[in-house]
Amino acid sequence: MALDRISLSRFRNHEATALDGTRQFNLLVGENGAGKTNVLEALSLLSPGRGLRSARLAEMAGNGGPGGFAIGASLIAGDAEDLIRIGTYTEPDRPNRRLVKVNGASTTAASLGEWLAIGWLTPAMERLFTDSAGARRRFLDRMVLAVEPGHASVAARYEHALRERNRLLAEEARPEAEWLEALEAQMARQGAALMQQRASIISAVGAELALLPDEPFARPSLAYDTQVPFGEEALRDALRVGRPRDRAAARSLTGPHRDDLLVTIAGRGVxxxxxxTGEQKALLIAMSLAHAVLAARGRPGLLLLDEVAAHLDPLRRRTLFNRLRTSGAQVWLTGTEIAPFEHIRAEAAIWRVEGGRVERIS
Known part of the structure; x- marks a missing residue:
């Protein structure tokens, strides 16, 4: 299935943009600030979550308009006439509430994950390995979400129980044991599921990575760093034992909200x-490709790559494009010029982006 007939209305600097006739490779070319990444961000909102910039919805509406924006696209199965129309939008009077429709029927943002598996790689993510554990957890959870749409509900229920437990620890001098036990039971139940889903995606992505050659990209080795053993009972016991320390800190210091994704260079243990910097970018590319292959099984997959060809030598670019070609995902790329993409130029749909306007050039 392919994503086609894409429309952006009043989204950032795109007043009214349409992209038709998509292919497996889709290239957006233009100067910095032209609006290329804005198109990728719009596509990323066709999945659960806050998109590739994690921006507030109100920030996405175009300036000078009434407020609100709309993004629509069609999922087309081969040459079939039947299509599935999906869209997400906000309204001027409620700019921070995201609405979703599938074939004209209202639904939830979480349900978008049942139709599309979307992943992305942006220049900002190149700091992932030196960033906080929280940034790596969010990256890990996005990988899970692309494969398991129900992950968002599990994470939301865990976060709700965590906030309530933290509130009791901070506001109550002697929190009632019954309330703590009830919240800890909820945290343990959802937290154990959260940990298992994270561990499963790490294992699955690791299996895909093992199939890739070491050259010309370094191959990452992934591990899940957790404070407590897996299992609902183990997590509940850890929360109960940790109450004195948590009361002193006025927050929960144990649980999957403190876990980390560990990445090393395979074969070197570094x-x-x-x-x-080059190795870190290569590791991220390898992880994104392996995840794209995994996510594209069973559902249409989209991979959004912002400025990914920058600073790659010709051999690595060619290898990247060859791997993308066999990934099973529809690929969207951005660049300031066409030259780095000569290897896929003949098979790509290419648009020039300038000032929020898009023109098909190939």
Whole structure:
């Protein structure tokens, strides 16, 4: 299935943009600030979550208009006439509430994950290995969400129980044991599921990575760093034992909200944070490709790659494009010029972006 007939209305600097006739490779070319990444961000909102910039919805509405924006696209199965129309939008009077429709029927943002598996790689993500554990957890959870749409509900229920437990710890001098036990039971139940889903995606992506050659991209080795053993009972016991320390800190210091994704360079055992800038970018590309292959099984997959060809030598670019070609995902790329994409130029749909306007050039 392919994503086609894409429309952006009043989204950032795109007043009215339409993209038709998409292919497996889709290239957006233009100067910095032209609006290329805005198109990728719009596509990322066709999945659960806050999109590739994690921006507030009100910030996405175009300036000078009434407020609100709309994004629509069609999922087309081969040459079939039947299509599925999906869209997400906000309204001027409620700019921070995201609405979703599938074939004209209102639904939830979480349900978008049942139709599309979307992943992305942006320049800002190149700091992942030196960033906080929280940034790596969010990256990990996005990988899970692209494969398991129900992950968002599990995470939301865990976060709700966590906030309530933290509130009791901070506001109550002697929190009632019954309330704590009830919240800890909820945290343990959802937290155990959260941990299992994270561990499963790490294992699955690791299996895909093992199939890739080491050259010309360094191959990452992934591990899940958790404070407590897996299982609902183990997590509940850890929360109960940790109450005195948590009361002193006025927050929960144990649980999957403190876990981390560990990445090392396979064969060398060197932490990714200690690798060179080039190695870190190569590791991220390898992880994104492996995840795209995994996510594209069973559902249409989209991979959004912002400025990914920048700073790659010709051999690595060619290897990247060859792997993308066999990934099973529809790929969207951005660049300031066409030259780095000569290897896929003949098979790509290419648009020039300038000032929020898009023109098909190939």
């Amino acid at each position: 932490p990714a944070a200690m690798g060179s």
